[in-house]
Amino acid sequence: MKGRNTSQTRIRSGFTLLEVVIALAVFGFLIGGLLGFLPWGIEGVGKVKDQSTAYGLVDAIDVELERMGFSLVEAATKNLDDMYNPTSPPIESTEKYILLMVARNAGGSVAFEQVVSEEDSAYLNNVGNDQEGKIIDSFDKDAGGTVYFNRTNEGPVSLHGHENEDWKTPPYSFSWIPEDERYFLIKVSQFPFNHRHQHHPSHGYLALQIDVQWPYKLPVPPEGFRRVQEKYRSHFRFPLAISR
Numbered sequence: 001m002k003g004r005n006t007s008q009t010r011i012r013s014g015f016t017l018l019e020v021v022i023a024l025a026v027f028g029f030l031i032g033g034l035l036g037f038l039p040w041g042i043e044g045v046g047k048v049k050d051q052s053t054a055y056g057l058v059d060a061i062d063v064e065l066e067r068m069g070f071s072l073v074e075a076a077t078k079n080l081d082d083m084y085n086p087t088s089p090p091i092e093s094t095e096k097y098i099l100l101m102v103a104r105n106a107g108g109s110v111a112f113e114q115v116v117s118e119e120d121s122a123y124l125n126n127v128g129n130d131q132e133g134k135i136i137d138s139f140d141k142d143a144g145g146t147v148y149f150n151r152t153n154e155g156p157v158s159l160h161g162h163e164n165e166d167w168k169t170p171p172y173s174f175s176w177i178p179e180d181e182r183y184f185l186i187k188v189s190q191f192p193f194n195h196r197h198q199h200h201p202s203h204g205y206l207a208l209q210i211d212v213q214w215p216y217k218l219p220v221p222p223e224g225f226r227r228v229q230e231k232y233r234s235h236f237r238f239p240l241a242i243s244r
Contacts (some may be wrong), residue, residue: 054214061157138150180220
């Protein structure tokens with residue numbers, strides 16, 4: 001009798017078919033839910049990586065601005081008119097310039113792309129526009145003289161100035177970033193009119209607003225690119241100053 005009871009106890013301690021089916025259903029439901037979060041997790045890792053790369057561009061941005069020089073950056077971020085008028089203070093410019101720089105997805109070095117005039121949100125979010133704004137090639141300074149943004153006597157200054165295809169092949173490729181690899185966009189502008197950091201020719205420094213945006217341009221096979229509308233980009237903003 002004792003052995004028979006023990007056998008019955010062992011039989012009753014097992015799972016029924018219904019219990020197994022229910023357990024598998026619950027397990028499948030949980031796994032399905034977790035797998036549903038997988039794309040979000042992968043996307044989150046990509047966002048964190050891009051953000052970390054953007055933070056790492058700060059020093060490279062400073063180096064490129066210093067390479068370009070105070071006079072060129074001052075003209076490329078024009079925000080005021082009559083800056084050198086001795087009889088009246090500077091006035092807010094009707095056409096403001098924005099200096100554009102770019103970097104690859106992997107970060108590292110930053111390159112001066114071009115100068116554009118400030119555009120409204122409707123222009124920036126127009127999917128049909130390949131450029132960020134109207135391209136500015138040169139600027140006549142109030143105190144005399146002309147600043148050329150895209151070419152000098154020695155060769156191209158900006159990526160937009162690399163008109164000769166020879167500049168896109170080694171050994172010059174170190175100063176060239178293909179259009180479809182310009183993942184990070186760095187917008188450089190002066191502080192607005194009447195701001196406490198508004199530029200003045202008497203200053204020994206130029207205070208700037210830096211806005212790092214991504215993604216800027218993406219490849220379109222076989223050979224092409226598309227500019228991502230500004231409303232779909234991420235931003236990292238910080239102030240920076242360069243000295244004369």
